[in-house]
Amino acid sequence: MRVVNPFLLEFNETSSIVYTYIIVGLSGPVAKWEGLITRGSGIMERRDYYFDRIDFEGKTVLDAGTGDGAALPLILERKPAEIFAVDKEASQLSEAKEKIPEAARDTVSFVECNISSMDFLDADSIDIAVINYWIGRVRQKPPYAVDYLKEIHRVLKPGGVLTILDESPDDFARYDERFIKYLNAADAICIFLGEETWRDYQMDWMAGRVEEAGFVIEDSILHEEGCTDTGEWLKMNIKGQIEEAGKIKEEKIGKALAGLLRELDACISPEETFWMGTEYSILARKNVII
Numbered sequence: 574m575r576v577v578n579p580f581l582l583e584f585n586e587t588s589s590i591v592y593t594y595i596i597v598g599l600s601g602p603v604a605k606w607e608g609l610i611t612r613g614s615g616i617m618e619r620r621d622y623y624f625d626r627i628d629f630e631g632k633t634v635l636d637a638g639t640g641d642g643a644a645l646p647l648i649l650e651r652k653p654a655e656i657f658a659v660d661k662e663a664s665q666l667s668e669a670k671e672k673i674p675e676a677a678r679d680t681v682s683f684v685e686c687n688i689s690s691m692d693f694l695d696a697d698s699i700d701i702a703v704i705n706y707w708i709g710r711v712r713q714k715p716p717y718a719v720d721y722l723k724e725i726h727r728v729l730k731p732g733g734v735l736t737i738l739d740e741s742p743d744d745f746a747r748y749d750e751r752f753i754k755y756l757n758a759a760d761a762i763c764i765f766l767g768e769e770t771w772r773d774y775q776m777d778w779m780a781g782r783v784e785e786a787g788f789v790i791e792d793s794i795l796h797e798e799g800c801t802d803t804g805e806w807l808k809m810n811i812k813g814q815i816e817e818a819g820k821i822k823e824e825k826i827g828k829a830l831a832g833l834l835r836e837l838d839a840c841i842s843p844e845e846t847f848w849m850g851t852e853y854s855i856l857a858r859k860n861v862i863i
Contacts (some may be wrong), residue, residue: 578852590754606725608787611768621632622738622854624647625652627701631650631652631655632701633647633653633698633699634650634699634700635659635694635699635703636655636656636658636659636703637702637725638660638688638707638708639659639665639666639683640660640665640705640706641672642670644705645669646683648703649673649677649681651681655682656680657694657699657838658682659683659686659691660684660685675731684687688721688724688725689720689724691728692723695728696728697730698725698728698730698753699733702725702728702734702778703736704735705737705738707739708721708722708779713808718782719785720781722746722782722783722785722786723786723787726786726859727756729859730859732860734858734859735788735857736855736858737779737783737857738854738856739852741775747848748848749848752807752847755807755810755814755837758830758833762818763828764818765821765823765827767818775794776795776855779853779855785856787859787860788857789859790855790857791856792856793856794854795853795856796852796854800847800850800854802849803843803846803847804847805844805846811838811841812833814834815834817833818831819831
């Protein structure tokens with residue numbers, strides 16, 4: 574079967590040329606993102622980009638995928654009646670709890686569960702939902718991005734608001750060569766596992782999934798200033814991709830990709846900073862049915 578990746582490098586899955594190309598390095602976008610991302614300058618300003626257009630006071634808010642709770646202080650400033658901070662990782666929720674002042678502890682409920690199945694919340698019970706830095710990195714296997722969005726749509730009241738902040742692929746000339754090599758390997762792993770690549774997760778793609786889930790988009794913006802992340806984050810993701818390479822049926826290809834990633838890991842310092850891409854924001858609303 575012939576595969577053509579988005580960067581127009583053609584190869585054949587059954588040929589020996591593939592094995593040679595993998596050792597040298599492929600060209601292509603990223604396939605998988607993991608973990609909570611620590612951002613560089615400007616993030617807090619964009620995390621609440623649409624907040625001033627929303628009336629939080631006295632409302633019930635869902636911080637979907639709260640992670641370490643970076644958005645919680647910004648939400649609390651706007652005096653909501655109640656916040657549900659939901660994440661599937663207990664360790665992340667522990668970090669999030671540390672960001673909440675004692676006086677606000679009764680306002681925030683921390684819930685460990687998957688966003689695709691929030692059975693503890695009734696339908697039409699939430700006024701505002703916030704998503705920051707994860708919906709664009711869920712893998713192309715169930716639950717899909719649209720599954721998470723549909724569950725958020727279910728719990729939002731008619732007319733309820735959804736805000737999304739995430740990142741989009743950028744001009745690859747701005748990326749560090751080592752980061753591009755990581756993208757190359759991750760893209761190849763994605764292709765051989767039959768999954769879509771990061772290039773599919775652009776703002777327009779995400780907007781389509783938001784609409785597919787039943788929302789009406791009121792506004793969207795691609796922010797000019799991009800974002801960075803650390804070598805520590807990149808090394809964590811390299812480790813995850815090595816595990817994914819082990820799932821490839823073509824054993825030689827999987828081993829070659831894992832070897833490439835181990836060599837790359839040895840060349841990266843945790844203290845380094847890497848350009849990650851351009852951020853975007855989306856403001857949407859659950860339709861009011863008349």
